[in-house]
Structures are given as C-alpha cells and as structure tokens.
Amino acid sequence: MNDKQLMAGNHVIGEAAIRAGCRFYAGYPITPQNELCEYMSEHIREVKGGVFIQSESEIAAVNMVAGAAASGARAMTSSSSPGISLKQEGISSMAASEIPALVVNIMRGGPGLGNIRPTQGDYFQATRGGGHGDYRTIVLAPTTCQEMADLTMDAFDLADRYRNPVVLLADGMMGQMMEPVVFKEPKPRNYSEAYMMRGAGSGKSQIIRGLILDQLELEEHNWKLARKYNIIRQNETRCELFQIDDAQVGIVAYGTAARVAKGAIKRMKGAGMNVGLFRPITLWPFPERELRKLSEKIKYFLVFEMNLGQMIDDVRLALQGFAEIGFFGRPGGVVPTPVELANIIDQRYFKKNGPISRG
Amino acid sequence: MKKIFSRPKSLKDAPFHYCPGCGHSIAHRLICEVIDELDIRGIAIGVPPAGCAVLAYNYLDIDMIESPHGRGPAMATGIKRMLPDRVVFSYQGDGDLAAIGIAESFHAANRGENITVIFINNAVYGMTGGQLAPTTTMGQRTTTSPLGRTRELEGYPVQVCELLSGLRGTTYIERCAVNTPANIMKTRRAIKKAFEYQMDNKGFTLVEILSPCPTNWKMSSVEACKWISDVMTKEFPLGVMKDIPSAQEKKAVAAHD
Numbered sequence: 001m002n003d004k005q006l007m008a009g010n011h012v013i014g015e016a017a018i019r020a021g022c023r024f025y026a027g028y029p030i031t032p033q034n035e036l037c038e039y040m041s042e043h044i045r046e047v048k049g050g051v052f053i054q055s056e057s058e059i060a061a062v063n064m065v066a067g068a069a070a071s072g073a074r075a076m077t078s079s080s081s082p083g084i085s086l087k088q089e090g091i092s093s094m095a096a097s098e099i100p101a102l103v104v105n106i107m108r109g110g111p112g113l114g115n116i117r118p119t120q121g122d123y124f125q126a127t128r129g130g131g132h133g134d135y136r137t138i139v140l141a142p143t144t145c146q147e148m149a150d151l152t153m154d155a156f157d158l159a160d161r162y163r164n165p166v167v168l169l170a171d172g173m174m175g176q177m178m179e180p181v182v183f184k185e186p187k188p189r190n191y192s193e194a195y196m197m198r199g200a201g202s203g204k205s206q207i208i209r210g211l212i213l214d215q216l217e218l219e220e221h222n223w224k225l226a227r228k229y230n231i232i233r234q235n236e237t238r239c240e241l242f243q244i245d246d247a248q249v250g251i252v253a254y255g256t257a258a259r260v261a262k263g264a265i266k267r268m269k270g271a272g273m274n275v276g277l278f279r280p281i282t283l284w285p286f287p288e289r290e291l292r293k294l295s296e297k298i299k300y301f302l303v304f305e306m307n308l309g310q311m312i313d314d315v316r317l318a319l320q321g322f323a324e325i326g327f328f329g330r331p332g333g334v335v336p337t338p339v340e341l342a343n344i345i346d347q348r349y350f351k352k353n354g355p356i357s358r359g
Numbered sequence: 360m361k362k363i364f365s366r367p368k369s370l371k372d373a374p375f376h377y378c379p380g381c382g383h384s385i386a387h388r389l390i391c392e393v394i395d396e397l398d399i400r401g402i403a404i405g406v407p408p409a410g411c412a413v414l415a416y417n418y419l420d421i422d423m424i425e426s427p428h429g430r431g432p433a434m435a436t437g438i439k440r441m442l443p444d445r446v447v448f449s450y451q452g453d454g455d456l457a458a459i460g461i462a463e464s465f466h467a468a469n470r471g472e473n474i475t476v477i478f479i480n481n482a483v484y485g486m487t488g489g490q491l492a493p494t495t496t497m498g499q500r501t502t503t504s505p506l507g508r509t510r511e512l513e514g515y516p517v518q519v520c521e522l523l524s525g526l527r528g529t530t531y532i533e534r535c536a537v538n539t540p541a542n543i544m545k546t547r548r549a550i551k552k553a554f555e556y557q558m559d560n561k562g563f564t565l566v567e568i569l570s571p572c573p574t575n576w577k578m579s580s581v582e583a584c585k586w587i588s589d590v591m592t593k594e595f596p597l598g599v600m601k602d603i604p605s606a607q608e609k610k611a612v613a614a615h616d
Contacts, residue, residue, distance in 0.1 A: 024441060051440045055433070056466035063430035063463070067406075067437025070424050075437070093427050197422045197438075199402040199445050207416040208424040 004182050010175040012145045013104055013168065014039035016152035017076055018047060020186045022102070024068035024075035026053040026061040030083045031116040032172035033106035037078065058083040062090030062103070069094070069101045070208055072196030074156050074189070078104035080172070081122050082113060084130070091165050092131030095225070096210030100159035100191070102152070103137075104168045106175040109333035117333020118171035118256055123310035126167050127284040134222055136229050138166045138236065139283040141254040145179035151281070153186050160191040162232055169283060171306070173256050173335060238281035239290050243269070247276030249349050250294055252315050253304040254280050256335060261304055263338030268345065272355050275345060283311070288318035295322040300349055304341060305329040367391035369400045371420045380580030382570025383411060385537040386479060386546070387418050390450075393551045394421065397558070403446045404438055406431040408455040411486045412479065415450055429460020432467035435474045446554055448475040454484050457493035457517045464523070468563045471528030475553045476565040478519060481572040482591060489575030493517040496594045501575075516594055520567050524601040530562035532600040536569035536592065538584035545597075552602075561604050569595060 007015065014036050017025070025040040027033075037054070044050035051068070055061035061077045068075040079087060084105045094101055107122050109115040126139045138158050142148040148170065155166040197208055212218040240258075243265055244250060253261040258279045265275045278294060278301070280287050295301075301323055303312040309327050316325060328344045330336050366372065370391035375384040394400050400421055407415040409428035416423035426434040431449030439447040456464050456478050467474065483501055484490040490503040494516045498507040508516070520534045531553055535546035546568055553564035569591050571583035578586060599605075 024437065026437070049441075053436065053440070053470075056462050059430065060433040060463050060466065063426060063433035064437035064440075066426075067424070067434035068441045069437075070434075071404075071438045071441040073441045089427050090430070097425070197404060197424055198442055199404055200420075200422050201401040205400075205420050205422050207422075209416065211413055211425055 004180045006178055007145060007181050008035060008176060008178045009145050009148050009170065010035035010106065011039045012148045012181050013078070013152050014043060016149040016183060017102065017156070018044055018050070019183055020074065020153040020156045021189055022074045022076050022156065023047065023049050024051045024065065024073045025077065026055045026064040027077050027079065028055050028058045028061055028083060030080045032108055032118075032175050033078050033080045033104065035175065036104065036106070058086035059089060062087040065101050066090055066094050066097075066099055069099045070097070070197045072193070072198060076102035076104065078106065080106045080108045081110050084122060084125065088131035091137060092129070092133055092135060093210050094165045095129070095135035095137065096133065097208050098163040099165070099208070100163050101165050102155045102159060102168060103165055105170070107169065107171040109331075115333045116172060118173035118306065118335055119331060119333050120171060120255060120257060120306040120310070121331060122169065123283065123305070123307065126169050127286070127314070135225060136232075136284055137164060138162065138232060138285070139169050140166065141169045141281060141283050142174065143255055143258045143279065145174075145177065145181045148174065149181050149183055153184065157187055158236065160189065162228055163195065164228070169255070171256050233285040236282060237285050237287035237290065239287040240277070240279040240281060242277035242279065244276030244278060244294065244298075247274050247298055248300070248353070248355070249275045249345055250278050250298040250301045251275060251304050251345070252278045252280070252291070252301055252311070254283060254311070257304050257306050260336055260338055260341055264341040264345065267338055267342050273346065273350050274355065280311075286314040286318065288314075291315065291318040292320070292322065295319050298323060300324045300326065302326045302328060302345055302348070306335060307331050367395045369394045369420045371418050373417055375418065376414060377411065378574040380571055380573040380583055381411070382481065382537045382568065382572070383479065385543060386477065386568055386570065387415060389543065389547045389550055390477065391419060392547060393554055396551065397554055399446045399554065399558070402444065403448070404442070406435050406438070406447070406449040408449070408451045410452040410455055410484070412450055412452065429455050429458070430463050431455065431460065432472070432474065432476060433463040436467050436470070436472050439472060439474050443473070446475075446557055448477055448554075450477045451479070452485070453478075453480045453482065453492045453494040457519050464519075465526070468523045468565070469526045469528045471530070471562040473557055473560055473562055475557050477550065478565055478567040479570045480519070480567055480595065481570045483572055483575045485572050485575055494519070494595070496590055518595060520565070520595075520600045523565060528563055529565070529601060530604065531556050531564040531602050533602070534567040534569070534595055534597050534600065536587050536597060538569065538571060538587040542597070556604060567595070569597070
C-alpha cells in the first residue's frame with residue numbers, strides 16, 4: 001500500500017485526498033487540471049460514501065463543497081486560474097462561515113483565458129484572500145509530486161484545525177509531470193462534531209451564516225477571524241532552505257520556479273558561484289521571519305517567479321530594506337531554463353561583485 | 360376549550376421582520392407546520408437565500424446554512440449527498456432562483472437531486488427595493504423598469520415551473536399562492552407532498568409560491584392579494600405541473616382495475 005508509485009501530479013493530489021478521507025469532490029473541467037477531476041470521478045466513488053459531481057460551473061462546485069463540508073465531510077474542489085476566479089465567491093463565504101475545505105489551483109497563463117501553460121500569475125489572488133472582504137486562506141505551494149501528496153493531506157488537517165479554506169497552489173507543469181511518490185499514513189481526523197450541520201436532532205438548532213447586519217457584531221467577527229489568522233502566521237509558516245549556508249546570493253522561488261532555481265544553483269556551484277535557495281512552502285502565511293534571518297548573512301536576494309513580480313512584494317515586506325532585492329520573471333506560460341536563470345544571476349551579481357570567499 | 364391554532368413548534372417565538380402583508384411569514388409558518396406534522400425537525404436542513412428571506416434562520420427552528428446568492432440548490436446538493444437521510448430544502452426568491460441562480464437550479468433539477476426547492480415568486484427584488492425580477496409581469500412597473508416591462512427591453516417573465524417540468528430529472532412541481540385561505544391550504548399540502556416525496560427518495564421537488572409584496576408593489580395588503588389573482592396567475596397559472604409518483608400510482612391502479 002505504501003510502495004513507491006510513479007504518478008502524475010494531478011493524480012497524486014486526488015489519491016492523497018482520498019487517502020486523507022476526502023469524501024466529496026465537485027469540479028468542472030478545465031485544462032490543465034482535468035486529470036484530477038477524472039481521477040476523482042473514478043476513485044472517490046470506490047470508497048464508501050464517496051461522492052463525485054461534475055458540476056455545471058465552478059461556482060456551483062465550490063458551493064456544493066461548502067454544503068458537503070458544512071455537513072461534516074472532508075470536501076474539495078479543483079480548477080485552474082479562470083475557474084478559481086469563479087470560485088472566489090464560495091471561498092470568501094466559506095472563510096466567513098469558517099467552513100474547512102481544500103481548493104486546488106493548477107495555475108495556467110492569464111489574465112483572462114490566457115493559455116494552458118504553467119505560470120504563477122495567481123499568487124496575489126491566492127495569498128490575499130482572492131475574493132471580497134477581510135480574510136485569508138492558507139496557501140501551500142508544493143514543488144514535487146511527493147510534496148503534492150504530503151501537502152494535500154496536510155491541507156485537510158490545516159483546514160480542519162483552523163476551520164478555513166486551504167488553497168493548494170501548483171501549476172500546469174506540476175499537474176502533468178510524473179514522479180515517484182510514497183503516500184504517508186494520514187493522521188486521524190480531529191474535527192469536532194459541534195461544527196457539523198447534520199440536523200438539530202432533539203437538540204438546539206444551529207445556523208451557519210456570513211451575513212451579520214449589525215456593524216459592531218460584524219466587526220467582532222472580523223476581529224475573531226483576525227486573531228485566528230495571527231495564530232496561523234505564528235505557527236504555520238513553512239519553507240525549505242537549499243544550499244543557503246555559504247551563499248552570496250539567495251534566490252527566492254516556489255513551485256516550478258524553485259525547481260528551475262535548484263538546477264541553476266547546481267550549475268553555478270560548478271562555476272564557483274555560491275547561490276542558495278529560499279523556498280516558501282506556505283505562501284500565506286509567508287515565512288517572513290525565516291527570510292529576514294537570512295538577511296543577516298546574505299545581502300542580495302533575487303526573486304524568481306513565473307509572472308511579472310508578485311511574491312516580490314512579500315519579500316520586500318519581509319526583508320524591510322535589510323538586503324538588496326532583484327527580480328527575474330517571465331509571464332505568459334514561459335518556464336525559464338536553469339541556464340537562463342544562471343546567466344541572469346551571473347550578470348546581475350557576480351559580474352559586478354565577483355565570487356567572495358567567506359574564509 | 361379545544362386549541363385549534365397555535366404557533367408551530369418548529370417556528371421560533373420571534374416577531375417577523377417582514378413588511379405587513381408579506382407572504383414570507385405565511386410560507387415560513389406553512390413549512391414549520393409541515394415539519395411538525397411530519398416530525399422532521401431533527402432531520403430537516405434548510406438553505407435560505409440572499410434576499411428578504413436570508414433571515415429565515417431567525418424564525419425556523421431547524422439547522423440552516425446560508426448560501427451565497429442563487430447557490431442554494433448547489434449547497435443543498437452537497438448537504439444531501441453527504442446526508443441522504445436528512446430532509447434538505449432551499450428557500451429561494453425569484454431573483455435568487457431564476458436570475459443569478461438559474462444554472463444551479465436548472466442543473467440540480469436536471470440531476471434529479473433528491474431535494475426540495477421552496478420558490479417564493481413575488482415578481483420583484485424585495486430586499487433591494489423593488490427592482491425588475493425575472494418574474495416581473497408584462498407591463499409591471501418596477502424601480503428599474505419605470506415604464507413597465509416590455510418584450511423589447513426586458514423580455515418575457517421566466518416561468519420556472521414550466522421550464523423545470525420539461526426536465527426529466529424533476530419529480531413533482533406545483534405552483535401555489537398564499538393570497539387566499541384556500542390557496543394557503545393548498546400550498547401547505549404541496550409543501551407536505553414535496554417533503555414526503557423527498558423522504559421516499561422520489562427526487563427533485565419544487566413548490567412555487569406566488570407571494571404578495573405590498574411594499575414594493577405599492578399596494579395595500581388586500582390589493583396585493585387581489586393582484587395575485589387578477590394579474591400574476593394569468594402569467595403564472597396555479598396548479599400541479601408535474602407529479603410523477605401520483606401519475607404512476609394512478610396508472611398502477613388503472614392497470615389493476
């Protein structure tokens with residue numbers, strides 16, 4: 001059961017979700033996440049009580065998920081960028097009503113319909129809530145199929161723990177690529193029945209709502225959510241440090257861009273240039289403290305994204321002027337090569353400063 | 360002395376916020392009477408809409424979860440699929456069901472989801488102040504059709520019952536009204552039948568209720584009730600549009616005879 005398997009990213013997410021106890025999936029076809037939708041249609045129904053619905057729209061899907069999750073099921077939906085825009089209504093309302101669910105975004109090129117190539121253009125949408133109102137979602141950014149498996153399972157636990165939607169943010173390349181995966185044993189679910197709406201029985205009826213007409217009452221609800229978000233900021237940041245110890249330049253990248261960055265780093269090491277990688281795994285909460293700590297030693301960071309520069313704002317906020325920040329990115333579905341990135345770093349840093357021996 | 364009328368047990372002891380003469384309060388009471396009669400308070404889950412009736416959860420003493428505007432049938436689908444033995448219904452207005460939520464309603468009906476939709480048709484957007492609804496009648500003046508609804512500018516009213524009856528996924532669809540005591544009793548029977556069919560796993564049921572909105576129609580309560588009979592029912596004829604279980608039963612009886 002826990003043997004190593006070769007699987008495509010989209011299938012990995014589906015399998016991990018089912019193993020984590022997901023029993024409701026609703027989604028609408030959109031490239032490049034169709035394989036996830038298809039996988040769920042076949043495999044979630046093999047589990048007792050498992051329901052798959054191909055919905056009439058992404059809006060319907062996310063609201064079906066809200067209903068299923070409110071009734072106590074682990075539930076998820078998935079889509080790609082334009083479809084995620086449609087889901088924002090439901091994500092905002094789940095955040096308001098504190099309903100846990102997993103939303104997977106296999107990003108594609110934008111804005112608008114864009115194309116079906118891998119990009120990271122939805123960083124702002126994912127990390128700033130995405131829909132209307134003061135709220136946040138936890139955003140997990142895997143970089144390998146193995147991590148897609150692990151983070152999918154963790155996403156359900158986080159959603160339950162904080163009663164909040166969690167976004168798994170990957171892109172078309174990660175959805176399609178195949179890698180060996182070992183599925184870990186999921187943790188037993190820890191979610192109080194008191195939060196589930198299953199009919200009042202002989203007890204008191206309950207209401208799940210986001211509409212709070214009294215402004216002071218709504219303000220208090222917002223403060224309550226804010227306290228929760230602060231706890232998440234304190235406790236849930238995750239990042240990977242790769243060859244950062246003796247690095248002169250720190251690349252900041254996540255997801256597919258981080259894979260490219262690792263290739264560039266290995267290549268540059270061979271040429272005597274010490275470059276490391278800071279890879280946020282949680283995009284929200286952004287691992288600010290961890291990054292700021294690195295600025296004690298590293299004075300130049302290059303933010304590398306497959307977009308016009310979005311995460312760079314969080315890097316600026318984290319570094320607060322303690323280090324110089326550069327940016328390299330390509331939007332529109334172009335995946336830069338490690339050579340391209342290595343050349344950029346060489347030109348922008350090492351041609352000017354040269355490799356420094358730290359002694 | 361014999362008690363012949365009282366507040367249903369599943370209706371909270373709270374004064375309605377609805378305007379005088381509004382049909383929502385009657386519809387709420389009827390639902391609660393049926394819930395009491397069928398003894399399903401403990402297993403009923405309601406999904407109120409965006410609109411005046413969003414506060415239905417202040418009155419119905421059952422589990423209720425608010426849905427974004429128009430998405431009630433999608434949310435009810437998610438709940439019902441996870442809890443097939445509960446009685447799940449959405450409560451929706453005309454804008455909620457027939458405009459912004461037409462896709463969710465249409466497809467929940469087409470999938471034959473085993474849920475009930477209580478559809479309040481008052482021909483205007485009530486909560487926002489009386490704008491044109493998909494069910495505004497021809498010639499009817501609203502704040503966004505100040506010259507009256509025309510074919511050229513706004514098109515024809517949407518006949519929800521007729522539309523959904525054409526879908527093979529639907530089981531029982533009836534249009535009622537709450538403008539006279541007789542119609543109110545018919546509405547009560549329709550709601551009961553819809554819930555009973557759901558409890559027997561018969562599939563998608565919908566009860567449309569023509570409901571007065573004196574405030575936005577700028578009429579007295581009595582005039583509003585009369586307007587339903589005189590004008591609304593011409594556009595939206597009352598009656599059973601579809602009742603497959605009953606038709607099958609009749610067929611079976613005929614075959615037996």
